[in-house]
Amino acid sequence: xxxxxxxxxLRPSPMLICTLVLVSxxxxxxxxxxxIINEPPAVGGQTDPVTGAVKxxxxxxxxxxxxxxxxxxxxxxxxxxxxxxxxxxxLSRDKNQSVLFRNVYLGLGLAITILSYMVCMVFIRIKMxxxxx
Amino acid sequence: xxPVKPSSGPEPYVSHASLFETAKRYLTKTKSQELLLRSxxxxxxxxxxxxxxxxxxxxxESVIHEFDPYFNYRSTINLVQEGFxxxxxxxxxxxWHPLGxxxxxxxxxxxxxxxxxxxxxxxxxxxxIKLRDICVFTAPFFAGNTALIAYLFxxxxxxxxxxxxAAALMAVVPGYISRSVAGSFDNEAVAIFALVTTFYLWxxxxxxxxxxxxxxxxxxxxxxxxxxxAYVFISNLIPLYVIIMFVSGRYSRRIYVxxxxxxxxxxLLAMQVRFIGFNHVTSNELxxxxxxxxxxxxxxxxxxxxxKLGTKQFGQLVYLTAVAAGAVxxxxxxxxxxxxKLNPWTGRFWTLxxxxxxxxxxxxxxxxxxxxxxxxxxxxxxxxVLVFAAPAGLYxxxxxxxxxxxxxxxxxxxxxxxxGIMVRLMLVAAPAFVLLSAIAVSSILQSxxxxxxxxxxxxxxxxxxxxRRGRTSASNEENITTKKSTNLMILGLTFLALWSYSSHxxxxxxxxxxxxxxxxxxxxxxxxxxxxxxxxxxxxLRHNTAPDAKVMSWWDYxxxxxxxGNRTVIVDNNTWNNTHIATVGRAMASNETEAYKIMxxxxxxxxxxxxxGMSGYSSDDINKFLWMVRIGGGxxxxxxxxxxLANGDYTVSSRGTQTMLNxxxxxxxxxxxxxxxTEHGKGTGYDRVRNYEIGKKDVxxxxxxxxxxxxxxxxRIYRVKDLENRF
Numbered sequence: 001x002x003x004x005x006x007x008x009x010l011r012p013s014p015m016l017i018c019t020l021v022l023v024s025x026x027x028x029x030x031x032x033x034x035x036i037i038n039e040p041p042a043v044g045g046q047t048d049p050v051t052g053a054v055k056x057x058x059x060x061x062x063x064x065x066x067x068x069x070x071x072x073x074x075x076x077x078x079x080x081x082x083x084x085x086x087x088x089x090x091l092s093r094d095k096n097q098s099v100l101f102r103n104v105y106l107g108l109g110l111a112i113t114i115l116s117y118m119v120c121m122v123f124i125r126i127k128m129x130x131x132x133x
Numbered sequence: 134x135x136p137v138k139p140s141s142g143p144e145p146y147v148s149h150a151s152l153f154e155t156a157k158r159y160l161t162k163t164k165s166q167e168l169l170l171r172s173x174x175x176x177x178x179x180x181x182x183x184x185x186x187x188x189x190x191x192x193x194e195s196v197i198h199e200f201d202p203y204f205n206y207r208s209t210i211n212l213v214q215e216g217f218x219x220x221x222x223x224x225x226x227x228x229w230h231p232l233g234x235x236x237x238x239x240x241x242x243x244x245x246x247x248x249x250x251x252x253x254x255x256x257x258x259x260x261x262i263k264l265r266d267i268c269v270f271t272a273p274f275f276a277g278n279t280a281l282i283a284y285l286f287x288x289x290x291x292x293x294x295x296x297x298x299a300a301a302l303m304a305v306v307p308g309y310i311s312r313s314v315a316g317s318f319d320n321e322a323v324a325i326f327a328l329v330t331t332f333y334l335w336x337x338x339x340x341x342x343x344x345x346x347x348x349x350x351x352x353x354x355x356x357x358x359x360x361x362x363a364y365v366f367i368s369n370l371i372p373l374y375v376i377i378m379f380v381s382g383r384y385s386r387r388i389y390v391x392x393x394x395x396x397x398x399x400x401l402l403a404m405q406v407r408f409i410g411f412n413h414v415t416s417n418e419l420x421x422x423x424x425x426x427x428x429x430x431x432x433x434x435x436x437x438x439x440x441k442l443g444t445k446q447f448g449q450l451v452y453l454t455a456v457a458a459g460a461v462x463x464x465x466x467x468x469x470x471x472x473x474k475l476n477p478w479t480g481r482f483w484t485l486x487x488x489x490x491x492x493x494x495x496x497x498x499x500x501x502x503x504x505x506x507x508x509x510x511x512x513x514x515x516x517x518v519l520v521f522a523a524p525a526g527l528y529x530x531x532x533x534x535x536x537x538x539x540x541x542x543x544x545x546x547x548x549x550x551x552x553g554i555m556v557r558l559m560l561v562a563a564p565a566f567v568l569l570s571a572i573a574v575s576s577i578l579q580s581x582x583x584x585x586x587x588x589x590x591x592x593x594x595x596x597x598x599x600x601r602r603g604r605t606s607a608s609n610e611e612n613i614t615t616k617k618s619t620n621l622m623i624l625g626l627t628f629l630a631l632w633s634y635s636s637h638x639x640x641x642x643x644x645x646x647x648x649x650x651x652x653x654x655x656x657x658x659x660x661x662x663x664x665x666x667x668x669x670x671x672x673x674l675r676h677n678t679a680p681d682a683k684v685m686s687w688w689d690y691x692x693x694x695x696x697x698g699n700r701t702v703i704v705d706n707n708t709w710n711n712t713h714i715a716t717v718g719r720a721m722a723s724n725e726t727e728a729y730k731i732m733x734x735x736x737x738x739x740x741x742x743x744x745x746g747m748s749g750y751s752s753d754d755i756n757k758f759l760w761m762v763r764i765g766g767g768x769x770x771x772x773x774x775x776x777x778l779a780n781g782d783y784t785v786s787s788r789g790t791q792t793m794l795n796x797x798x799x800x801x802x803x804x805x806x807x808x809x810x811t812e813h814g815k816g817t818g819y820d821r822v823r824n825y826e827i828g829k830k831d832v833x834x835x836x837x838x839x840x841x842x843x844x845x846x847x848x849r850i851y852r853v854k855d856l857e858n859r860f
Contacts, residue, residue: 021527022528072509075510083527106613128510
């Protein structure tokens with residue numbers, strides 16, 4: 001039936017779907033539902049007790065169930081980046097690529113994965129000072 | 134029967150090897166080594182899953198936590214003592230006075246049956262474990278079972294290595310531990326086991342395409358439908374998967390057999406649960422479940438007809454049938470919806486599709502702290518390195534899609550989306566994250582160890598490649614991906630990541646998820662402070678009040694009062710009747726005279742409030758008061774939220790409004806508190822939770838008198854006075 005074959009051509013490639021999935025993963029883990037419902041400010045403010053000036057406060061402290069918008073976006077970004085790093089590590093195993101690309105993927109993948117993990121650990125320590133104590 | 138004689142000699146062969154030599158012979162075979170290693174790993178995973186959940190039992194005692202588990206415990210006692218038929222038809226007159234509650238028809242009985250069966254089995258084996266201990270340890274027992282099912286699921290999805298990684302990750306994932314510690318005798322304890330089992334058996338049924346495997350999956354679905362309201366997740370996910378397989382061109386006869394059998398047997402079995410009943414075929418929530426069944430039959434009928442008729446005749450038939458079916462379907466759905474026969478979606482599930490729905494329309498659903506949306510930090514707190522490995526797992530699923538991995542992808546994407554909307558659903562997303570990460574971790578480990586095991590082959594490959602291409606640059610660039618050091622480093626990093634994951638899980642379980650919320654423990658060693666006020670107050674109620682006394686409190690504490698205090702309550706955690714809860718909320722928010730009228734109407738003898746100002750316990754009724762106002766105001770417009778806010782600020786200090794300071798809740802919480810000095814350097818009546826002094830310090834009660842206040846003033850009970858004599 002001719003209509004079915006055009007359906008085949010309409011189907012997007014799996015890797016395009018994977019990219020869309022990763023983008024949606026970024027938004028969901030950044031806490032976009034929390035942002036829409038509770039509408040927190042982009043960054044909080046901390047009033048300096050002596051001078052009265054307002055210092056921007058990026059992480060809502062001591063509470064796991066509250067966040068500012070930028071804080072959520074940066075957390076979600078590093079989660080997705082860590083995933084991309086592991087994907088790059090796997091891309092470096094492809095035997096049909098040139099050696100240069102494989103080396104670059106490996107180095108970049110390792111660097112990105114380790115970086116994301118370290119940054120997320122720093123973030124969670126800023127947010128929850130009692131972490132791992 | 135004479136032994137078969139071998140051709141080599143007249144005597145049958147008898148080995149004279151010693152035990153040690155036999156063992157050595159078996160142990161040097163790779164297959165037995167692998168079996169031994171796998172068994173040891175799985176045994177350790179089970180023990181780990183069980184033991185990591187025992188922190189609160191070891192630190193304090195074997196006691197049931199939280200609020201909902203107390204109702205489940207009471208139901209299990211009823212089931213064990215009265216028997217199956219009494220439980221199935223139980224009408225509970227001790228809650229929701231004067232309405233009562235049809236427990237038999239409004240409860241998911243799976244958990245109670247499981248605990249009762251475990252109790253009966255242990256009695257039969259003369260192990261004689263108390264029912265309360267059985268209930269406390271049901272959750273860790275089933276957590277170990279979930280880890281083993283995760284092993285089978287991983288094996289079905291990819292291979293044995295993935296299964297082992299999945300089992301190990303599932304044993305300690307904090308998102309699952311949070312609802313399955315020892316003492317958390319709640320539906321999720323067995324429901325997550327049922328969920329993963331149903332998914333595993335479904336993927337197995339799709340892979341095998343036999344009726345027997347689909348019937349097995351339907352029985353797992355029965356267990357899930359009997360245990361938790363989230364069975365609709367399964368009933369919507371599996372049709373969604375069938376639709377996606379159809380659209381992506383992977384539809385096969387196996388899916389048809391699996392789904393048809395699953396629908397038929399699963400629906401019939403799920404309808405046996407009284408709470409579900411005919412909802413399973415009439416409710417909107419299961420529309421896709423039934424609709425996809427009809428659609429599949431239509432498609433297979435069309436395929437059958439096409440093989441029998443010619444192309445032209447078939448084309449005409451298809452056109453006619455499509456038009457007729459479309460018209461009939463649209464008209465039928467319209468009639469059913471308009472005549473009200475199709476039940477609409479319940480509010481809790483609407484929230485999942487439109488997150489702002491509950492905030493606008495159903496304050497009760499919006500007020501539960503577990504229904505709040507998730508922040509970014511919950512992900513890393515509940516899942517740690519799995520948040521990094523999950524997107525990589527999704528990539529692996531897309532790279533080499535099989536029927537099973539497509540199902541895992543659909544499950545993971547819906548679960549991750551829902552976990553973003555409600556914190557509580559992080560529990561459902563945790564198995565998805567575990568399985569995806571298992572695929573990713575197992576792939577990394579397999580590719581790295583494969584490179585390590587074939588160093589000679591790689592070296593002989595590079596020289597012919599260089600001469601064939603004729604480029605000298607190929608020999609200048611070293612392929613660092615095949616070098617031993619790189620792969621050892623990758624293995625080492627994976628080891629470190631999993632080590633940090635497990636140490637994080639143990640810390641999180643120990644610090645955050647092991648509090649028996651019925652007892653408040655703080656401090657360590659000689660400075661340990663235990664606040665046992667709740668049980669003190671409930672047992673006071675049990676021993677010092679009339680057996681038919683009715684207690685009015687906010688709905689959070691209803692289950693605990695009925696279970697431990699053994700007294701009738703007005704509203705409890707089931708929250709099935711919003712008007713009744715609004716009546717209680719109105720009573721708490723009105724002034725004392727109005728509240729007295731409502732309390733006389735409801736037959737209330739005692740009023741119970743939770744107060745944290747003296748001890749610093751922050752989940753007290755004053756902090757929940759605005760929700761009482763909102764819920765009461767939702768039904769009785771005489772209660773307006775703006776009356777209780779001073780310039781938009783919720784405060785009980787001297788700036789508070791008169792309505793707030795005269796409300797029953799304020800009076801019951803702060804009665805006699807104005808004479809107490811709680812902190813050095815602050816005045817009397819300093820509230821340690823709100824961190825300011827209260828507004829009205831001398832509280833007079835006309836229609837109630839104080840009956841009991843617990844040691845740290847956390848629970849305060851007041852007796853409602855009788856009507857005055859007229860003469």
